[in-house]
Structures are given as structure tokens and as C-alpha cells.
Amino acid sequence: MNQPRTAGDRAHTGRYEIRIRGHLDRRWSVWFEGMALTQHSDGTTTLDGQVADQAALHGLIQRVRDTGLPLISVIPIHPTGPDRPDTTTRP
């Protein structure tokens, strides 16, 4: 769909990092819609990736719930440089 995005969409799409307690094997990546899985030495795992919208994010969190793994945090990852709308006028 080639619809104009609203400001609300822009605020909620983007990359997220979901951290859970326990080491989750990389094979679970497909289960979590292709999120990249990284195991950390503190015994946690982060799921990292692009999320289409809030509904998709909630879907991922629900999948975390269904594994029974304790959820530690959900953090939006801002890209380097401000995510500014294109305000320049065309020549």
C-alpha cells in the first residue's frame, strides 16, 4: 500500500529491542518474525529488528509471553541522526 504515513505511524514504527531472561537459540528467529537474536553474558537474550507497527510489536510480545520467558524490557532503537520528515520543497 502506498498510502501517506501519518506522524503517529512514524512515531511507532522502526526498530525495537526486546530483552528476555534466558538464552534463546538463534533458531527461534523465524518464530519471532525474523528478529535477530543475540545472547548476552548476563544470561539474557535480545530480539532486535524492524517492527511494522504497534500491532506487530504487540504480536511479538505475545509470542514472548507464549514461550513463558520473563520479559525484561522493550526499547525503541533510534537510528543515528534524527528521523526528520522530508520538509524540503522540490525545485
Add this chain to the structure above:
Amino acid sequence: MVALLESKLFVPAPGTGVVPRARLLDELRIGPRTRLVLVSAPAGFGKTTLVSSWVGSSDDARTAWLSLDPADDDPRTFWAYVAAAVSRARPESEPSLADWPEPGRPVSERDLTPLLNLLAGVPAGLALVLDDYHVVHNPEIHQQVGFLLDHLPPTTQVVISTRADPPLPLGRFRARGELVEVRAGDLRFTIDEATQYFAGAVEKPLSPADVDALAERTEGWAAALQLAALSMRGREDPAAFIARFAGDDRYVVDYLAEEVLAGQPSGVRRFLLETSILDRLTASLCDTVTDRNDGKAMLEHLERSNLFLVALDDHREWYRYHHLFADVLRAHLLDETPDVVGELHRGASTWYAGKGDPERAIRHALDGGDVEGAADLVEEQIPEVRRGRRESVLLAWLGQLPDPVVRSRPALAVIQVGALLQTGELAGAEDRLDEIEHELAARGSAGVPDWVPGSVELFRAAVAQARGDSSETMTHARRAVELATADDHLTRAAGASFLGITAWSRGDLEVAHASWAEGAAGLLRAGHVPDVLGVTIALGDIRIAQGRLSAARLGYEQALELAERSGPRAVRGSADMHVGLGEIHLEYGDLESARAHLETATELGEELGLPQYPYRSRVARGRLRQAEGDMGEAQNLLDEAEQLYVPDYFPPWRPVAAVRARLWLAEGKVDDVLAWASRSGLDVTDEPAYLREYEHLTLARALLAARPTGGSAAEAAGLLGRLLTAAEADGRTRALIEVLLLQALAAQAAGDGTTSLARLGRALELAEPEGFIRLFLDEGGPAVSLLQSAAKRGIHTTYVRRLLASGAPVPAGQPLVDPLSDRELEVLRLLGTELDGPEIARRLVVSLNTVRTHTKNIYAKLGVNSRRAAVRRAQELGLLTQSH
């Protein structure tokens, strides 16, 4: 009816080796105020096991069990399963919940009444278990469950097991002591419980230190403990395994499941992975999906080995994997062989399609990425689902298909047009219809189901109707009827109804009746009894307008018989049939029978009424109260009717405001009626139009009442003449009788007795065969004196006597709530003369003050505040012409 899976109502048997958890069963003790038992914890914590062993251990309450799955996230499906679960537990209970909730409209809180009544009638109490409630996301279901909880009889409890707290007012229930909760912390195995569990589950006893290590590593998570026990099966050195496990950070379930899987022969392992896409398993389904034939043996093996297989029935037919284990299996499948997943789903889709379960067939086709296959399945289902009036199911399926696929298929696009029309998006619906017709023209009929062209025309008719274009409506409706396939009774009936509506709106009653009757016959063939009853109202209204009371009555009586024959429970629309019969008995002047029918309708209740019932029943009751002389209550009922009016498919031939204007006329509030007429844009010079006929007749009555012999009498006569011609031309006999009667009254007031009796004679001639009575009595006093002079002249003597006798219930002919005393009548007669106050006092030999008191009382009883108004009102009521 939704196809129900019996196995979802089965209380899962607690597996072998289950640890009795006395401390938790203690917590689950139900108090006298308990409404809700909430077991809330993540997957694999033993929620279902706890609730099923609790249910098994309690003798005094019977259980209605429902295992929910994602397909139940729809109010109709959800409550149909609840009804099935409750009926299974209490098969002998009344009322029966078969075919509940009623199809064809959204489920509302009011629909829960039969369920609540049933629960209230269960003396020993009942626990309704909703297992896996977290699959419910639909806010309407949450709201309705909340309503159920608020109205639950005290002997009944709802038990919810869920992975996430439901959006119910838990805080309120908690504060009132109505909630019993078991949460993850409670469900974790204690060291003692873990010790007890391993003692029964592994061959070699474990040391206390090993049990401690396992309990700590798994945090008392039941599923993990169970996996650990399975992993240790056949191991020489469990302690080494435990040490390795305890020192690892990996996801417990993943680690252990892998251990378990690794210990399986490759055939079993492959079977587990490939069948993990199924939410329910049975041998032949597994065979289709795996393309092997060892399904039965495999399932038996898995069950024997306690490999997380849960039996869903008593006869070892259906199973499911434990949810958590299934998720692990699916994660492995997706990782190891992602390219076969689609094929597995397509196999499952084929199997379910062959078994007549389109819901699951469509879901597996979509999960398998087979969008066109899913679209084919939806298309095949359309006629059947529409016959069952379950359009919402179709829309839910369409919502899962990509938009271009829906648009490229006329059969699917037509269904979307229906949804657009429901939400009033006419322009959107028209655009879509243009696209469909373009598509049909481009590809011809190849691959397009034969019901599509008829439906396209039907929706075109609906759009035209909504735009008020009656000739376009007729054209498309006619084509819809022509194009509808032989068994497409609904399209044919809907097309015929459109033709009926347009003919009726024009006042062409015979054509309207024929069209509606054809529609009713089609609906009857299709078995849609409530719709047949709805059409019966239209047919009744039309017959009454044609002056054919006995035909209208027969129609209602046959419809009631049909409703009684169609099943043990009262059919929606039955109440409306009694309202119709009440109106007919009102016309007969038989107030007692009218009252009986309207009371029966009220007893049946609004739940058994069609959408127009709330206002139609109040109009009928208001007219009855008016006939009984209770003007205040009549006014209240008509005011309510106006508030509750819903525009339906019927033309508004008798607006509520006009019915109320006639009530005012009976009360002598002529000025109010004239003000209403002018507000409504009614004018004495109007040309007749059927939809304003009732209002024009009301205006004519008001004009005659205002100045029977004044200047506007000629204008009123002109209006009546035009109304007469129109009513005569279209065979609207009831209106014709009314016009003739009003003309007779006008002639009588003008002193033209000959014309008056001639008009009355014609009115009586038309009215007598069908027994119209009320029509003559609504006119009050002047009509009574007119009838009396007709009787003297021997015109229709028997019938006229009956008419006069029917007016008798009002004492002494006074249609007043508080009748005038003899003395007051005497004063009233003198008020009609030229005499002034003191002269009247002298005539009656009383003081002037006494005359003033009488006058005040007369004004109050007549509802007027001037001498002139009192005299006019007395004339209308015939109080001055009666001899005592």
C-alpha cells in the same frame, strides 16, 4: 449454526504421574460470594491440570468445560460454545439453548438472558470453565463476559484460566471478595512437590541436592520439570545431566525439549515436527499432512510415552500437543525445514475441506501461503453461509485475504458491497459494483458462480432505494428476481420485497401484496421463519389498508401457527404477530381481544420482537388506551413510540406523530392538531399522495372539528373529494370508508341531511362485510347522532345497532375519564345558550358562585379554559345532543 467440535467441551483428563496439589486445591475453595476463579500464569504452569483436577475433586458442583482456541474469538461462536458446554453439563435444563444465540444479527448483552435464566434454574450450582481465555481479544466478548459475571446467580461460578489477565473489572471483584485467584507464584512447584513428582516420574531416585538444582533451574515451572523427567529417562547418570543443565543459561524448555527430541528415533522426531502445525491431531489428518500412514501408531506411541500429547476425548480419537511443547516443535520446524511448512499446511487444508470444516481449511490455506486456494474455499462457502445469515463470518474471512485478490473475484467483491451498504457507504458500494460489472463484462461468466449476477442487481436496487430512486429500484429488483438461481430464495425474496416496497410507497397495494407474498413464499422455502413473520407484518398492513381485515387476521394467525410448528422455542417475530392481531381487534372494536393480544406480546417480551416491535407495539397499545378513554397513558405510549421509531423497510404510511394528532383530536385539542399539520407541511390544497393519506385525513378531521360550517369547510370538502378519488382508484377501502364518513359528518354539520345519509350509507356498505367498528367510534358524538338518525331511517339497521352498542362501554355515552354530573350537564347545556352567568344562576335557582364552581369543574373535566371551547368540546363529544 456454527459447526461445534464436541472435543472442546471435554474435561481434559489429568495426565499420569500428576502430583496432587492439596495446597492449591485448598486455595480454590469457593466462598459464598465467589463469582470468578482466575488462574493466571504463563504457558506450562499446570493451569489446565489444576482446574481439571479441582473439577474432578468437587462433588457438589457440576462443570461446563470449554477449551477455547483462536477460532472462538467471535461473539457468536464463543457463546454458541458456552451454550453447548452448559447444555452438555445440564442437558435437561430449561430453557433449551439450542440455536442460541439467534443467527442473523450481532450478539448483545440482552441475548445473555436465556443463559442467565438457565443458570439461575440450576439448583446445585454450576462451574463454567473457560480454559485458555487469553485467545480472546474481541472487546465485545470481554464486555459480555463481564456482564455475565455481574448477573451470575449466586450458585454459579466462572473459572477462567489464562496466560494474561483478562480486561475484566478484577479490582472490583477482588475488593468485594468475589474473586479467587491462583497466579504463577502459587503454581510454581515447591521443593516438596518437586521431590514427590520426581519420585513417581523417574526410574532412579534423585538425591535431594539434584531435586533442589532442578527446582531452582526450572523455577518450579511444571512443563520444564516434566521435560526434565523425560530427558532423564534411560540415562545412566542423571546427576551429570542435572549438573550440565543447571549450569546452562539456555531457555529451559528449549534445552530440555531438544534433549527429549534428540532421544527420539528419527521417524518419531519427524512426525512430531511435521504435525506441530496442527492445533488438533487425529490419525487420518496426520497421515494426510505427513504423507505417511503411521498416524494411529504414532499417536498411540506418543501418548504411551507421555510425550506432551493431551487427549481431547474419551475414545482416543482427537489429541493436541501441550501448547508450550508445540511452540518449541514449530520453532524447530521453521528453522530446520522452512520450505516444507507451506506444503504441510496445504495438506491440512485439503483434509479439513474434505471433512466439511471450511473454517480450519481456510486458516491452513492462508497459513500455507495459498491465498488463491483460500479464496476458492471462501467462494465455495458463500451460498451456504449466506443461507445461514452469517455474513460476519464471510467478512472475517475476506479480511484475511489481500485486497487485490478480493477485487479480482466478483463473488468476493459482491460480499464486500453488502458490508459497505450496511455501513451506509453508498458511493463506495457503487464504485465496487462498477468494478464488478466491468470484470464480469470482460471475462464473461467463466469461473464466476451463477449467483453473482443476481446479487449484483440486488445491491444495485438497494443503492437506488437508499438514494430514493424508485424507478431504478424497480428495474434492478426485477432483474435480480429474474437472474436469481433456482435455489437462491434469499435473493429472489429480497428482490420481490424491493418491488413490494416501491409499489406500496406509491399506494399500489395489489402489486405490493403480490410481490411481498412471493418474497414470503421464497423465505418459507428457505426456512427463514423470522423473516416470514417480518413480511407478514407488511402483508397485514396492506390487507388492512385494502379494507380486508379477515385476510389480514388469517395471515397473522397462519404465521403464528408456522412459528409454533417450527420448534419448541418461541420464534422472533411472534410478539409482532400478536401486535398485528391486536390492531385488527381494535378495528373490530373488540377491545378485550385487542388487550389480550397486546398483553401476550408484552409477555413474550421485546427479545421476541423484530426491530420495529418497540415502536409498533406502543402505537397499538396507545390506540387501545385511547379507545379505553385513558388519554394520558395513550399520550405517554405514543411519545415513547416516537422515540423508539426505527426506519425499516416499510413505507411510513402511518407516522407516529399523526397517530398522536388523532389522540389530540379525540381530546378536543383542535388547535394543537392544526399547528402540527402546519409544522408537518400539510395543506388543505395538497394533491393526494399515498404516504400522506393518513396525515391528510387527520387534517380534514381537524378542519371539520374546528369550524364545521366555516369558510374552510369548502376547502376540507375539496381535499376529501381528492382523497376519495385517489383511494377509490387504488382500492384502499379503509381510507375510502373514512373519507365517506367524514363527508357524511361535514354534510350533517352543513345541515344537508340527505347527502349526509347517502355518504354514510356507502361507508356502511363498505365497512359491514369486514366488520369495521372503531373507524366510526373514533369520531365521537357527531358520528353517534349520525348513526342514530341512520338507524331511525332503517339504513343497515343491524350493523348500525352493533356500532351503537359497541360505543356503550363508555358510561352514559360520555367518553370522559371523569364524567360530568347531571347538574354539570345542565349547566353545560345552558352555557351553550345566549344566557349570561347571573341569568343561568336565576334559571337554576342557585347562587352565581355555585354556577361558577360548576363551570370550573366542567372546564377541568373537559380540559378547556373558555366557555366557547367548553361548548365546542361538548358538541364534539355529543354531550349536548344526548337525552338523559
